[in-house]
Amino acid sequence: MREVFTLAVSAVLLAGFYAAMAYGLGLIYGVLRIVNLAHGGIIMAAAYLTWQLFERFGVDPYIAIPVALVVFFALGAGIYLGLVRFLPRGPAGAVQSLLLLFGVWLIIRNVAYLLFTGNEQAIHTSYATRSVTVFGSSFSVTRILVFAIAVVALLLLHLLLTRTYLGKAIRAVAQNPDSCTLAGIDVERVRIFTFGLGTALAGLAGVLASTLFAFNPSFGAAELLKSFVIIVLGGLGSIVGIALGACVLAFAEVFSIYVVPPYLTSAVGFVLLVVVLVLRPGGLFGQRVLR
Amino acid sequence: MLEVRDLEAGYGDAQALFGISLSVNAGELVTLVGANGAGKTTTLRAIAGICRPAHGSLLFEGKPLNAVPAHHRAALGIALVPEGRELWPQLTVLENLELGAFERGARSRRTQSLEKVFELFPVLKERAKQLAGSMSGGEQQMVAIGRALMSRPRLLMMDEPSLGLAPVMVTHMFAIIRRLHAEGLTILLVEQNLSRALEIADRGYVIETGKVSLTGTAEELLTNPAVRTAYLGI
Numbered sequence: 001m002r003e004v005f006t007l008a009v010s011a012v013l014l015a016g017f018y019a020a021m022a023y024g025l026g027l028i029y030g031v032l033r034i035v036n037l038a039h040g041g042i043i044m045a046a047a048y049l050t051w052q053l054f055e056r057f058g059v060d061p062y063i064a065i066p067v068a069l070v071v072f073f074a075l076g077a078g079i080y081l082g083l084v085r086f087l088p089r090g091p092a093g094a095v096q097s098l099l100l101l102f103g104v105w106l107i108i109r110n111v112a113y114l115l116f117t118g119n120e121q122a123i124h125t126s127y128a129t130r131s132v133t134v135f136g137s138s139f140s141v142t143r144i145l146v147f148a149i150a151v152v153a154l155l156l157l158h159l160l161l162t163r164t165y166l167g168k169a170i171r172a173v174a175q176n177p178d179s180c181t182l183a184g185i186d187v188e189r190v191r192i193f194t195f196g197l198g199t200a201l202a203g204l205a206g207v208l209a210s211t212l213f214a215f216n217p218s219f220g221a222a223e224l225l226k227s228f229v230i231i232v233l234g235g236l237g238s239i240v241g242i243a244l245g246a247c248v249l250a251f252a253e254v255f256s257i258y259v260v261p262p263y264l265t266s267a268v269g270f271v272l273l274v275v276v277l278v279l280r281p282g283g284l285f286g287q288r289v290l291r
Numbered sequence: 292m293l294e295v296r297d298l299e300a301g302y303g304d305a306q307a308l309f310g311i312s313l314s315v316n317a318g319e320l321v322t323l324v325g326a327n328g329a330g331k332t333t334t335l336r337a338i339a340g341i342c343r344p345a346h347g348s349l350l351f352e353g354k355p356l357n358a359v360p361a362h363h364r365a366a367l368g369i370a371l372v373p374e375g376r377e378l379w380p381q382l383t384v385l386e387n388l389e390l391g392a393f394e395r396g397a398r399s400r401r402t403q404s405l406e407k408v409f410e411l412f413p414v415l416k417e418r419a420k421q422l423a424g425s426m427s428g429g430e431q432q433m434v435a436i437g438r439a440l441m442s443r444p445r446l447l448m449m450d451e452p453s454l455g456l457a458p459v460m461v462t463h464m465f466a467i468i469r470r471l472h473a474e475g476l477t478i479l480l481v482e483q484n485l486s487r488a489l490e491i492a493d494r495g496y497v498i499e500t501g502k503v504s505l506t507g508t509a510e511e512l513l514t515n516p517a518v519r520t521a522y523l524g525i
Contacts, residue, residue: 171381183394
């Protein structure tokens with residue numbers, strides 16, 4: 001019973017991180033109909049940025065979050081303005097966008113190999129090994145912090161999308177861009193902002209990941225695929241859907257230890273993805289539009 | 292107020308307009324009528340800016356429009372209620388209306404605009420929290436008109452506002468258009484329901500294959516034998 005409790009709490013903590021990680025991918029897909037294949041590369045780059053700030057300047061990883069948000073927002077807006085903007089609109093651009101952003105990922109990865117070699121890195125903060133005990137089960141402080149930050153980030157994002165004019169414009173562009181133009185909304189600026197915001201969220205996920213896992217320049221591939229699993233599970237772009245999708249994936253992975261050996265844990269998500277795509281192609285909760 | 296000269300436009304290789312010229316004076320209700328595919332919708336889309344004209348000039352209140360980006364035209368006072376309504380279906384009625392007042396000037400007066408829209412369409416006030424996509428066709432048309440009014444337009448263009456509506460709703464829509472016109476709003480109306488459009492309009496243009504084939508006051512067009520045989524089936 002205690003073990004089930006421990007695993008359930010671990011799954012919830014993991015789900016928070018997963019949701020924050022997937023949101024950027026879902027947001028960009030919802031508004032631009034583009035799968036940002038560079039997502040994993042951004043997560044990795046943000047982990048390295050955090051590591052550099054920590055090693056060189058002694059900046060605590062969680063203090064580095066605002067820096068990462070600004071840097072990766074700018075990078076995302078730059079990628080949009082310099083590259084993505086020139087893709088053909090609609091289904092015609094789908095393949096090109098995959099190739100283009102995969103190329104961006106390769107560049108980011110190889111720059112990281114060049115700068116930091118392929119060695120595994122990890123951030124050892126003074127509190128990294130501390131844990132708290134709840135009902136006799138102990139949980140690492142880092143995991144709890146990551147969960148709390150992820151939840152705050154998702155709440156802020158939800159407020160942005162539902163309470164502000166800009167957020168409503170983002171959702172409106174996802175649903176009908178021409179009507180936005182008629183209402184006086186500069187659709188192109190909304191797209192730049194959205195790509196920047198989605199990239200900044202990937203950056204946040206990278207900062208959080210750097211405190212949980214060791215990483216090297218290939219880091220991010222599994223994160224991209226898991227993000228993809230979550231947005232497919234949860235339907236694209238709705239915050240509730242993403243949270244539920246993240247929970248399904250996290251619980252399936254964590255509790256799979258009862259059924260499959262631990263080294264197969266990462267395969268669980270993809271089996272889930274295939275099953276859902278076959279049985280419920282609209283996602284588990286069937287909400288495809290950003291709302 | 293609006294002056295369109297020799298407008299040519301199209302989509303890709305398919306040219307839809309072959310030199311349309313028309314004008315709308317302040318306070319007028321002008322209607323464009325004609326068969327499907329004649330170019331009425333394209334004309335409105337070109338004036339609103341979401342379709343780029345290949346040739347010809349657009350003047351709004353004496354100023355050239357061609358170089359003005361589409362998303363700046365709402366601020367000038369041009370609004371379009373598009374064919375098929377084109378709402379944001381997963382946003383609430385209220386959010387649809389609020390976004391109609393996105394542009395700065397309109398946003399500062401959105402409370403009054405909202406009151407005005409709710410006064411015109413009381414049902415929208417009751418349904419404010421409902422998703423726009425879950426409303427009936429007539430109610431969606433009200434949201435579309437309300438959204439356009441939220442931008443406080445000086446020229447309101449409407450593309451087939453009665454299309455697909457129940458007869459009682461069609462009557463209601465025409466009453467609303469007549470009322471907006473009576474309150475002094477300048478309106479450019481595209482309608483397939485030619486007799487009802489001409490009933491409330493001041494002037495009309497008959498469009499055929501991308502050109503103006505006939506123009507005159509509403510009475511002239513209603514009594515014109517060619518119009519009567521071609522469009523009214525009399």
